[in-house]
Amino acid sequence: MSLNSSAARTNDSLVDRDRQLRRSNRTTALRRLAGNGFLYFIMVVLALIFMIPLLWMFTTSLKTRQEIFVWPPTWLPNTPQWGNYVEAFDKYPLARFMFNSAVLVMINSLGEVLSVPLIAFAFARLRFPGRKILFILMLSTMMIPGQIKLIPLFSMFSRLGMIGTYWPLVLPSFFGNPFFIFLMVQYMRTIPRDLDEAARIDGASTWVILYRIILPLSLPAVTVMLVFTFLWTWNDFISPLIYLSDFNSYPISVGLAFFQGRYSVEWNMFMAATLISIIPVLALYFFAQRHLIGGISTLGLKG
Amino acid sequence: MLAAWRRMNPLARREALEAYLALSPWLFGFVVFTIIPIAVSIFLSFTQWTIVEPPTWIGIDNYVRMFTRDPLFWQSLKVTGLFVLISLPLKLVFGLALALLLNNRLPGMNFFRTVFYIPAVISGVAVSLMWMWLLQPDTGVVNTLLDYVGVRGPNWFWDKDWALPSVALMSVWKVGGSAIIYLAGLQNIPAQLYEAAEIDGAGRWGRFLRITIPLLTPTIFFQLIIEMIDSFKVFTEAFVITQGGPLRSTYFYMLYFYEEAFRNFNMGYASALALFLTLIILATTIFINYTSKRWVYYESE
Numbered sequence: 001m002s003l004n005s006s007a008a009r010t011n012d013s014l015v016d017r018d019r020q021l022r023r024s025n026r027t028t029a030l031r032r033l034a035g036n037g038f039l040y041f042i043m044v045v046l047a048l049i050f051m052i053p054l055l056w057m058f059t060t061s062l063k064t065r066q067e068i069f070v071w072p073p074t075w076l077p078n079t080p081q082w083g084n085y086v087e088a089f090d091k092y093p094l095a096r097f098m099f100n101s102a103v104l105v106m107i108n109s110l111g112e113v114l115s116v117p118l119i120a121f122a123f124a125r126l127r128f129p130g131r132k133i134l135f136i137l138m139l140s141t142m143m144i145p146g147q148i149k150l151i152p153l154f155s156m157f158s159r160l161g162m163i164g165t166y167w168p169l170v171l172p173s174f175f176g177n178p179f180f181i182f183l184m185v186q187y188m189r190t191i192p193r194d195l196d197e198a199a200r201i202d203g204a205s206t207w208v209i210l211y212r213i214i215l216p217l218s219l220p221a222v223t224v225m226l227v228f229t230f231l232w233t234w235n236d237f238i239s240p241l242i243y244l245s246d247f248n249s250y251p252i253s254v255g256l257a258f259f260q261g262r263y264s265v266e267w268n269m270f271m272a273a274t275l276i277s278i279i280p281v282l283a284l285y286f287f288a289q290r291h292l293i294g295g296i297s298t299l300g301l302k303g
Numbered sequence: 304m305l306a307a308w309r310r311m312n313p314l315a316r317r318e319a320l321e322a323y324l325a326l327s328p329w330l331f332g333f334v335v336f337t338i339i340p341i342a343v344s345i346f347l348s349f350t351q352w353t354i355v356e357p358p359t360w361i362g363i364d365n366y367v368r369m370f371t372r373d374p375l376f377w378q379s380l381k382v383t384g385l386f387v388l389i390s391l392p393l394k395l396v397f398g399l400a401l402a403l404l405l406n407n408r409l410p411g412m413n414f415f416r417t418v419f420y421i422p423a424v425i426s427g428v429a430v431s432l433m434w435m436w437l438l439q440p441d442t443g444v445v446n447t448l449l450d451y452v453g454v455r456g457p458n459w460f461w462d463k464d465w466a467l468p469s470v471a472l473m474s475v476w477k478v479g480g481s482a483i484i485y486l487a488g489l490q491n492i493p494a495q496l497y498e499a500a501e502i503d504g505a506g507r508w509g510r511f512l513r514i515t516i517p518l519l520t521p522t523i524f525f526q527l528i529i530e531m532i533d534s535f536k537v538f539t540e541a542f543v544i545t546q547g548g549p550l551r552s553t554y555f556y557m558l559y560f561y562e563e564a565f566r567n568f569n570m571g572y573a574s575a576l577a578l579f580l581t582l583i584i585l586a587t588t589i590f591i592n593y594t595s596k597r598w599v600y601y602e603s604e
Contacts, residue, residue, distance in 0.1 A: 036409060039404070039407055039409065040409075040411070042404065043404060043415050046401075046404070046415075046419075047415055047418045047419070050418060050419055050421075050422065050476070050479070051418065051421075052444065053422075053433055053434070053437050053444075053476065054421070054433075056436075056437060056444040057433050057436065057437075060436065068442065069442055070442075071441055071442060072447060072450070073442050073443075073444065073447050115328045115329070118325045118328065119325060119326055119328060119329040121325055122321075122322040122323075122325035122326045123326075126318055126319070126321060126322035126325070127315065127318055127319070127322070128318065128319035128322035128323065129307040129308060129319060131322075134326070134330075137333070138329065138333070141333065141337050143588070144337065144341070144581075145532060145535075145536065145580070145581050145584050147536065147557065147560065147577050147580065147581070148340070148341060148344050148577045148578060148580075148581045149336070149337065149340035149341065149344065150564065150577065151343075151344060151347060151564055151570050151573060151574050151577065152339065152340035152341075152343035152344050152347070153336065153340050154564075154565075155343075155354070155570070156335075156339075156340070158354075172332065172336050174328065174332075175328045175329060175331055175332025175333075175335075175336065176328055176329040176332055181329065206318070206321045207321075210325075231424060234426065235425075235426035235427065235428075237426070237427055237428055237538075237539045237542075238538055238539070238561070241542075242565055252426075253426050253427075253428045253429075254428075256428050256429065256432065257428045257431075257432075257542070257543050260432060260435075260543060267436050270432065270436075271432075271433070271436060274429045274432050274433060277426070277429055278425050278426065278429050281424050281425060281426070282421070282424070282425075284424075285420075285421065285424045286417075289417060289420075292424075293416075293420075293483060296480075296483050296484060296487070
């Protein structure tokens with residue numbers, strides 16, 4: 001690009017310029033190729049470094065108990081012990097824990113779907129006194145660190161007799177998460193107003209407009225919301241740790257942590273269990289990557 | 304608001320009523336799950352309360368105890384502050400470097416983006432367990448690799464001088480999360496700016512310093528605040544891997560808070576701890592925000 005433009009500015013004869021251009025194009029192309037090769041090399045090395053932890057976890061999960069303590073450690077198992085995965089399911093109530101997590105994900109998703117579009121619709125489309133102030137209040141709650149609310153919420157839920165149940169872990173999502181409300185408001189604002197105005201002229205009520213027109217058009221935002229609800233619920237640790245006491249009700253995060261320290265010598269089993277626990281998240285990630293990345297760039301949220 | 308209400312026609316009133324109805328779940332949640340808990344938390348921080356009996360008002364005793372006779376408070380504050388100082392620059396620099404690499408529009412970059420982001424979606428517990436195994440002093444993969452190049456690796460989580468850097472190392476592995484946000488920022492920089500600079504003869508480095516960095520400062524500013532808050536709230540890693548050890552070298556603030564609140568049930572004192580952490584986070588945010596006028600570039604200016 002730069003050579004083209006600087007060449008264009010010179011007043012040399014046409015032939016000269018042509019020759020010059022051709023030569024310089026060849027060198028820049030070569031240089032670019034070398035540069036790209038170097039870049040790919042760096043990317044591959046970095047990607048390997050980033051993936052070594054997961055690969056090591058995987059190979060460990062296929063080793064025998066003797067192999068994991070061999071020194072110096074071997075990179076690959078002699079014979080892959082696929083049976084470790086079966087045994088991990090027997091040894092730890094993995095299926096139970098993952099089922100519990102899935103239940104929490106589903107209830108929370110239901111809560112968000114019921115509450116968030118409704119609330120966001122009011123902010124995005126309806127006119128009412130106090131709209132600006134309430135919206136700013138809502139946004140400012142995103143800034144409040146959650147730990148300041150832990151003790152009062154714990155005592156509140158304990159008064160309601162909800163400790164040891166899933167209520168404290170799912171109830172708040174029925175009242176709208178400010179991050180999702182913000183995401184949804186931003187999205188709804190991009191939907192042309194002509195659509196709901198035309199419907200209103202045809203006599204549609206506010207609720208018909210929301211559920212027949214706006215919500216179907218907001219499905220991309222709903223998907224982003226559901227992906228994040230899945231991730232956050234599946235990975236949440238401190239809330240279930242505080243509220244649940246019955247071993248059988250643990251979600252996968254607390255369940256896994258519970259086994260650490262009890263079976264810490266069986267790292268092969270343990271790595272198999274840990275890998276199993278992240279498979280749903282990885283699967284979701286690969287299928288919904290686009291939505292996830294979209295949500296991150298809108299909200300600045302990480303996983 | 305009332306005056307506005309009187310001025311409205313019936314149709315507008317109806318719309319407003321419908322809006323409040325739609326907002327009611329949030330309004331209820333806002334009061335019950337945010338306003339009341341914060342108020343109660345402030346109140347509880349001035350009481351002694353062990354959950355069995357009603358709280359007793361003890362004035363500022365909790366705060367006096369925190370600052371004058373509680374070495375654990377100072378230790379946890381020191382550990383957390385040190386961690387913020389170590390991990391924050393690492394995450395900011397590595398995140399940006401990774402984003403710059405990913406920003407090269409070449410075939411296959413989406414694949415690398417996918418790879419680097421994977422660590423950010425995995426749960427803290429799984430990541431902690433994994434790193435516990437990776438950093439085993441004798442049989443861990445990291446020390447094995449170090450052995451290849453003739454370096455005797457440290458005992459990582461099991462050495463009081465290395466435990467905290469080990470937690471920081473883990474957090475760097477998750478840097479793909481910040482890289483994606485930087486990447487979004489980088490892709491918002493208009494390409495014409497680079498073209499214009501190139502015509503004016505600016506080199507790679509010049510373009511990076513004069514265009515990329517200034518136009519990225521809003522993203523860096525945002526990341527700085529988010530990562531700072533995250534670093535202050537470290538809990539899972541300490542709880543799962545080290546339980547604060549060895550010799551309380553990873554006794555993070557949130558771990559201390561958790562133990563006081565939900566193991567010892569010193570709810571009053573723990574409330575004071577939580578409130579103080581919130582104040583630190585708030586003060587740091589305000590400070591960063593204050594300095595932002597000097598270094599954050601906004602296009603509208």
